[in-house]
Amino acid sequence: GEAVPASQRGSWTSFLKSIASFSGDLSSLTAPPFILSPTSLTEFPAYWCERPGLFAAIAGHKDDEERFLAVVRWFIATLKGQYTSRNEFMGSEKKPLNPVLGELFYGHWPDKDGRGRTTLVVEQVSHHPPITAYVIENKSKGLSLTGHNAQKTSFSSGAIIVKQIGHAILTIDLGGGKKEEVLITLPKLRIDGLWYGSPYIELWDKTNIQSSSGWSSVLEYKGKGYFSGKVHTVKATVSPPASFSVKHTIEGQWHTETKNTKTGKVFTDVTTPKEDVVVGPTEEMEEFESRKLWGLVSRGIREGDYEVASREKSKIENDQRQKRKDEAGAGTTWPLKHFTKNLTRPMNGSPVVQTSHLRRKIVTFIRTTLPLGLPRLPPYFAMIKVGGYIWFPA
Ligand code: 0T9
Numbered sequence: 001g002e003a004v005p006a007s008q009r010g011s012w013t014s015f016l017k018s019i020a021s022f023s024g025d026l027s028s029l030t031a032p033p034f035i036l037s038p039t040s041l042t043e044f045p046a047y048w049c050e051r052p053g054l055f056a057a058i059a060g061h062k063d064d065e066e067r068f069l070a071v072v073r074w075f076i077a078t079l080k081g082q083y084t085s086r087n088e089f090m091g092s093e094k095k096p097l098n099p100v101l102g103e104l105f106y107g108h109w110p111d112k113d114g115r116g117r118t119t120l121v122v123e124q125v126s127h128h129p130p131i132t133a134y135v136i137e138n139k140s141k142g143l144s145l146t147g148h149n150a151q152k153t154s155f156s157s158g159a160i161i162v163k164q165i166g167h168a169i170l171t172i173d174l175g176g177g178k179k180e181e182v183l184i185t186l187p188k189l190r191i192d193g194l195w196y197g198s199p200y201i202e203l204w205d206k207t208n209i210q211s212s213s214g215w216s217s218v219l220e221y222k223g224k225g226y227f228s229g230k231v232h233t234v235k236a237t238v239s240p241p242a243s244f245s246v247k248h249t250i251e252g253q254w255h256t257e258t259k260n261t262k263t264g265k266v267f268t269d270v271t272t273p274k275e276d277v278v279v280g281p282t283e284e285m286e287e288f289e290s291r292k293l294w295g296l297v298s299r300g301i302r303e304g305d306y307e308v309a310s311r312e313k314s315k316i317e318n319d320q321r322q323k324r325k326d327e328a329g330a331g332t333t334w335p336l337k338h339f340t341k342n343l344t345r346p347m348n349g350s351p352v353v354q355t356s357h358l359r360r361k362i363v364t365f366i367r368t369t370l371p372l373g374l375p376r377l378p379p380y381f382a383m384i385k386v387g388g389y390i391w392f393p394a
Helices: 006-020 041-049 052-060 064-090 295-303 306-330
Strands: 036-040 095-097 104-109 118-126 131-138 143-156 159-175 178-185 188-192 200-211 216-222 233-239 248-253 257-260 266-269 384-386 389-391
Touching: 036 041, 036 295, 041 052, 041 064, 041 095, 041 104, 041 118, 041 131, 041 143, 052 064, 052 118, 052 131, 052 143, 052 159, 064 178, 064 200, 064 216, 064 233, 064 248, 064 266, 248 266, 295 306
Parallel strands: 036 095
Antiparallel strands: 104 118, 118 131, 131 143, 143 159, 159 178, 159 188, 178 200, 188 200, 200 216, 216 233, 233 248, 248 257, 257 266, 384 389
8 A cells, every 4th residue: 555654554454354354443553654534423412513603503494394405404514524534634544543432522603693502412322333422502503413323334446335223313493392303314434445555435325304394304324436437425405394395406516615406506615724623631631531641642643752652551441441341340340421322212102193104114213323322312312214205194
């Protein structure tokens, strides 16, 4: 590989061999130093709000359709940060630090231009498999995004295939005791460029955005080499309540610009700068806050002092092993601060009513695809996945 430093070629090749023969939790494999990122996965949920103005703008619409389009706009605008920012800032995709159980990350985006203050709370709720849960809230606008993330990885013809497990739910306070809820599913990733030591992500397949107002969108992702021939393309179709008809189509590249195909108007433009989350000083952090916990490891990675990085990483891992041992001995578990596990997910006794659209074969209940049920889906979110579409029971 060209991007691999000469001294690390051997260890990169053996790392690639180990991923090829291994499916499951890649985070636990030891990778050569050049590919290590100094950032933990607990920081990643911040990508959801790096355009706080677009997030806040969701609350600015009385009309269901307009508000739904604002959700789709904000969502598409987050993709660039989520999936290309490591390439932009570190030259390629890198292996993030594998968060420990109970790791925390707090941040905010300040109020500006009347958009209100937005806060971020992240907690690592599972170590094996790694699961990250988060809440992003803009109280003054009545917006809150709750979600959790895990990954299933496999290896296929030289690429890492990542299936994201989890979802995000956006809750919009409509006033007068009324609430809208929007379920957002997460794209599949393909990580290419491994051989050359310069990994990058492409998205593929489809995701859904489904609102309790009935409005829904199917987003389809493609990369270079598929029919579009362009990297990072997305096509979103937006449909009115209980309908297959398409009212809006948005097409383009999620890392630059998308357009509404009918009006020709720009729908998303992410070529302008994004806003990093504001994080307090490390000295004032608790032991388990990500930047404090990983401080010395991160510094070692950033400064190329891999001896320090690996020594400090071992300290954290040993401490974790000891904690788990002690807990097992005492019959306790690590007390999470912000999230609880909910395996039962009561349906409120309400039967799942099928609309005529749902007479077809029911493929999966979304809820059964979630390993841990974090966060709990509201009762009426007994959504059913039918042929790639997600529907509400009537
Ligand atoms: C949720 C995001 C996720 C997390 C990362 C696959 C990946 C861990 C999960 C899905 C965020 O909202 C969006 C972006 C990037 C995803 C990461 C990219 C990546 O490579 C890692 C995996 C675990 C690896 O580190 C693979 C080995 C590495 C050598 C390839 C660079």
